[in-house]
Amino acid sequence: MEQTFIEILRRALDEELARDVSVHLLGEDVAAGGAFGVTKGLAQKHGEKRVRNTPISEAAITGLATGAALCGLRPVLEVMFIDFATLAMDCLVNQTAKYRYMSGGQLTVPLVVRTQSGAAGGAAAQHSQSLEAWFAHVPGLVVVAPATPAEAYGLLKSAIRLGEPVLYIEHKRLYTMRGTLDDAAELPAIGKARIARGGSDLTLIAYSAMVGTALAAAGQLAALGISAEVIDLRTLLPLDMETIATSVRKTHRALIAHEAVQNGGFGAEIAARIGSELFDELDAPVWRVGCPFAPIPFAPELEAALLPDAAAIVQGVQEMLGTPAQLGR
Amino acid sequence: MARVAVEIPKIGLVMEAVRVTRWLKNVGDAIRQGEPLLEVETEKSVVEIEAAVSGRLEEILTAVGAEARVGDRIAWMEAEQAPAAVAPPARSPTRAPVASPRPTGGSASVGNRIVSTPAARRLAAERGVDLRRVSGTGPGGRVQLADLANETASASAPSSTAFAAPEMTPMQRALARSMTLSNATVPQFTLERSVDGSAVQAARTAYAAANAAAPAPSMNDFLLYSLGRALTEMPAMNAIYVDQGGGGIACARGTHIGLVVAVAGGLLVPVLHDVEQLSLTELAARRRDCVERTLQGKLRSDELGGATLSLSNLGAQGPDRFAAMINPPESAILAVGRQRDCVVPRAGGLAIRPMSELTLTVDHRVANGRLAAEFLARLVQILESGDWRV
Numbered sequence: 042m043e044q045t046f047i048e049i050l051r052r053a054l055d056e057e058l059a060r061d062v063s064v065h066l067l068g069e070d071v072a073a074g075g076a077f078g079v080t081k082g083l084a085q086k087h088g089e090k091r092v093r094n095t096p097i098s099e100a101a102i103t104g105l106a107t108g109a110a111l112c113g114l115r116p117v118l119e120v121m122f123i124d125f126a127t128l129a130m131d132c133l134v135n136q137t138a139k140y141r142y143m144s145g146g147q148l149t150v151p152l153v154v155r156t157q158s159g160a161a162g163g164a165a166a167q168h169s170q171s172l173e174a175w176f177a178h179v180p181g182l183v184v185v186a187p188a189t190p191a192e193a194y195g196l197l198k199s200a201i202r203l204g205e206p207v208l209y210i211e212h213k214r215l216y217t218m219r220g221t222l223d224d225a226a227e228l229p230a231i232g233k234a235r236i237a238r239g240g241s242d243l244t245l246i247a248y249s250a251m252v253g254t255a256l257a258a259a260g261q262l263a264a265l266g267i268s269a270e271v272i273d274l275r276t277l278l279p280l281d282m283e284t285i286a287t288s289v290r291k292t293h294r295a296l297i298a299h300e301a302v303q304n305g306g307f308g309a310e311i312a313a314r315i316g317s318e319l320f321d322e323l324d325a326p327v328w329r330v331g332c333p334f335a336p337i338p339f340a341p342e343l344e345a346a347l348l349p350d351a352a353a354i355v356q357g358v359q360e361m362l363g364t365p366a367q368l369g370r
Numbered sequence: 371m372a373r374v375a376v377e378i379p380k381i382g383l384v385m386e387a388v389r390v391t392r393w394l395k396n397v398g399d400a401i402r403q404g405e406p407l408l409e410v411e412t413e414k415s416v417v418e419i420e421a422a423v424s425g426r427l428e429e430i431l432t433a434v435g436a437e438a439r440v441g442d443r444i445a446w447m448e449a450e451q452a453p454a455a456v457a458p459p460a461r462s463p464t465r466a467p468v469a470s471p472r473p474t475g476g477s478a479s480v481g482n483r484i485v486s487t488p489a490a491r492r493l494a495a496e497r498g499v500d501l502r503r504v505s506g507t508g509p510g511g512r513v514q515l516a517d518l519a520n521e522t523a524s525a526s527a528p529s530s531t532a533f534a535a536p537e538m539t540p541m542q543r544a545l546a547r548s549m550t551l552s553n554a555t556v557p558q559f560t561l562e563r564s565v566d567g568s569a570v571q572a573a574r575t576a577y578a579a580a581n582a583a584a585p586a587p588s589m590n591d592f593l594l595y596s597l598g599r600a601l602t603e604m605p606a607m608n609a610i611y612v613d614q615g616g617g618g619i620a621c622a623r624g625t626h627i628g629l630v631v632a633v634a635g636g637l638l639v640p641v642l643h644d645v646e647q648l649s650l651t652e653l654a655a656r657r658r659d660c661v662e663r664t665l666q667g668k669l670r671s672d673e674l675g676g677a678t679l680s681l682s683n684l685g686a687q688g689p690d691r692f693a694a695m696i697n698p699p700e701s702a703i704l705a706v707g708r709q710r711d712c713v714v715p716r717a718g719g720l721a722i723r724p725m726s727e728l729t730l731t732v733d734h735r736v737a738n739g740r741l742a743a744e745f746l747a748r749l750v751q752i753l754e755s756g757d758w759r760v
Contacts, residue, residue, distance in 0.1 A: 293489050293515060318615060324489040324515045325508070363509025 068119030103129035123158035138181030166336035171301035188252035190220030212250040234281040240270035243294035258354035293324035303331030376445040486513035587654040598645035628680030691727035701733040
C-alpha cells in the first residue's frame with residue numbers, strides 16, 4: 042500500500058509505541074499531531090501519558106527528554122524545526138552527547154530527537170535551514186537523515202532501538218513523497234549508507250531530500266553518456282566511509298551534494314576525507330554542490346533560485362570534468 | 371632543424387642507473403622516431419632505448435661501458451623538426467573546456483610540474499609511462515586516467531641520485547637495496563613443513579611416458595600450480611602490506627607469483643601472472659618461456675612486478691632446507707629444499723618417500739601464524755593430492 046512519508050513515520054512510531062512500553066513521544070503539540078501531523082491519532086491510541094504535549098521551550102523539553110532517557114525510558118522528542126534546535130544546543134551538546142563518555146559508560150541516553158529541516162514552500166530564513174553539520178561535529182551524537190519514506194521507516198525504528206542519542210532529521214519537502222513499505226525488509230543499520238543507483242563514471246554522494254535530486258541528475262547525466270553512482274548516506278555520523286571508498290575506487294570521481302550552505306557544510310568533511318584517504322584514486326577534483334552562502338529567502342521564486350537542483354548537480358559534474366561543451370552537445 | 375638531447379629514460383619503478391652496453395647507431399646515421407638507438411643494462415634486464423624524434427645522430431656523449439643515471443644526457447640528435455614548446459594551460463575563471471588538442475601530444479605543465487590527476491600519476495608510475503609525452507584532455511590539459519589508456523612504458527623522467535658503488539652492477543645494487551629494505555622494514559617469520567613428492571613424481575613419470583616429445587612439468591611447475599590454487603582459495607594470503615595512510619592491506623586481483631631465477635651476476639624474479647587460470651601444462655610452457663627470456667635479459671618491464679609471493683628453489687644440489695627473504699613489496703616467499711629419500715611412517719609401517727622441506731617466510735603484517743600455517747598445510751595437501759588440472 043502506498044503511503045506518504047508522514048503516514049509511514051506515523052506507522053513506525055505507532056509500532057514502536059506498541060512494541061516497547063518505554064517508548065514515549067514528547068513535543069510541542071504532539072498529542073494533537075504536531076505541526077506536520079506526524080503523530081496524529083497516536084495520543085488517542087497509546088494514551089496522553091505516552092504521547093505528551095510539552096511547553097514551548099526547546100531547552101527545557103530537551104532536558105526533560107534527556108532525563109527521561111537517563112532514567113530508562115526511550116523518548117522520541119519532536120523539535121518542530123531544526124532552526125529551533127539552536128535553543129536545545131546546550132543540552133544536546135554539553136549534556137545529552139556527553140553522559141555516556143563522562144560516566145565511563147554507566148549512563149546511556151537512548152533518545153531520538155526528531156526534527157525537520159530544509160526549505161520548501163516559503164518557510165523563510167528562520168524555518169528553512171539545513172544545520173546538520175553542527176550536530177555531525179559533536180562526538181557522542183548520531184545524525185540520521187532519511188531520503189525516502191521506506192528508508193525513513195526503517196531508520197526511525199533503528200534509531201529508537203539504537204540506545205544512543207540520535208538526531209533524526211526529516212526534510213519537509215519529503216513529507217508528501219509517497220512510498221511502499223516492504224514488510225519483509227530488514228531494518229537498516231545505523232551508520233551504513235546505501236547505493237541508490239549504480240554507476241561507473243562518478244560518485245554522487247547525497248543524503249536527505251538531495252538523494253532524489255542526485256538521482257534526477259544521474260538520469261540527466263546518463264542521457265549525456267555519463268554513468269553516475271548515487272550514494273544515499275542515510276547516516277552522517279558515524280559516516281560510512283567504506284561505502285564511499287568502494288565507490289570512488291571504482292569511479293575515481295566524487296561530487297557531494299547537500300542543501301545546506303556549501304561553506305563549512307558536511308560535504309567539506311566528506312571531501313577532505315576522500316582527498317586524504319583516496320588521493321591516489323582521484324581522477325578529478327572532489328566537487329561540492331550546496332546552497333550559496335545566503336539565508337533562504339521567503340519569496341518562492343528566490344527560494345527556488347537558491348536551492349541546488351538536478352541542473353546544479355549536472356553543472357557541477359561538468360565543471361568538475363571541465364568539459365561542458367562536450368556534455369552540452 | 372634543432373638540436374635535441376637524448377636522455378636516459380626511467381624504465382622501472384626503482385631504476386636509478388644504467389650501463390650503456392651497445393650503441394645501435396653511429397654518429398651521422400639517420401634515425402626515425404621510435405627506432406632503437408642504444409642498448410642499456412638496467413638493474414633487471416637489457417633494454418633498448420628508442421629515439422624520441424626523427425633526425426640524425428650528431429654526437430655520442432656516453433661511451434659503451436659507461437654508467438649513466440636516469441635523466442642524464444647521453445647523446446645529441448639533430449632533429450628534423452623542433453619539438454613544439456608546451457605552453458602552460460590557459461585557465462579561465464569559468465573553467466572553459468580545452469579548446470584544441472596540443473599538436474605534439476604533450477601534457478600541460480606548470481613550471482616543471484606536469485598537470486595530472488593523482489590516479490593518472492599512480493598509473494603512469496606503475497606502467498613506467500612518462501607523463502610529459504601524454505596528451506592531457508582534462509580541464510586545462512590535465513592528464514587523466516583515460517589519457518593513459520593506450521600508453522605503455524617509454525621515455526624519460528628526471529631522477530634522484532644513485533649510490534656511488536662503482537664495483538657493483540646495477541642489478542647487484544638493486545638486489546642489495548631490496549634485501550636491505552626487506553630485512554629492515556618487513557617483520558617476517560618462517561614456518562616449515564615437509565612434503566611427500568610421490569604424487570608429483572608419479573605424475574611426471576606418467577606425463578613423460580605419454581608425451582615423448584614435450585618436456586614434463588617440473589617440480590617448480592607443480593609448486594607454482596599448487597601455490598596458485600592455495601592463494602586463490604585463501605585470498606587473505608594473496609595480499610601485500612601497503613605502508614601509506616597509516617598502513618593497510620592491498621589484496622591482489624588475480625594470482626601472480628614470482629619465481630627466483632639465478633642469472634649471471636645476480637638474480638631476477640620474473641612474475642607469472644594469473645597463475646590460477648593456467649593448467650599445469652600451460653603453466654610449464656609459460657614458466658619455460660619466462661625463465662629462458664630471463665636468462666637472455668629479455669624480460670618486459672611488466673613481467674617484473676605484481677606478485678604477492680615468490681618461489682625460491684635451489685634445486686637438486688641445494689640444501690635440505692633454507693629460509694628465504696621476502697622480496698618487497700611481496701608478502702611471502704616459499705623456499706624449497708632438495709628432494710631426498712627419507713624413511714617415513716606410512717600406514718603403520720615404514721616407507722621410503724621422496725621428501726622436500728618447505729620453508730615459508732611471511733610478512734607478519736599481512737598474516738598471522740595460524741593463517742600462514744593453514745596456507746602451508748593446504749599447499750602440502752594440494753601437492754600430495756594428485757588432483758591437478760594437467
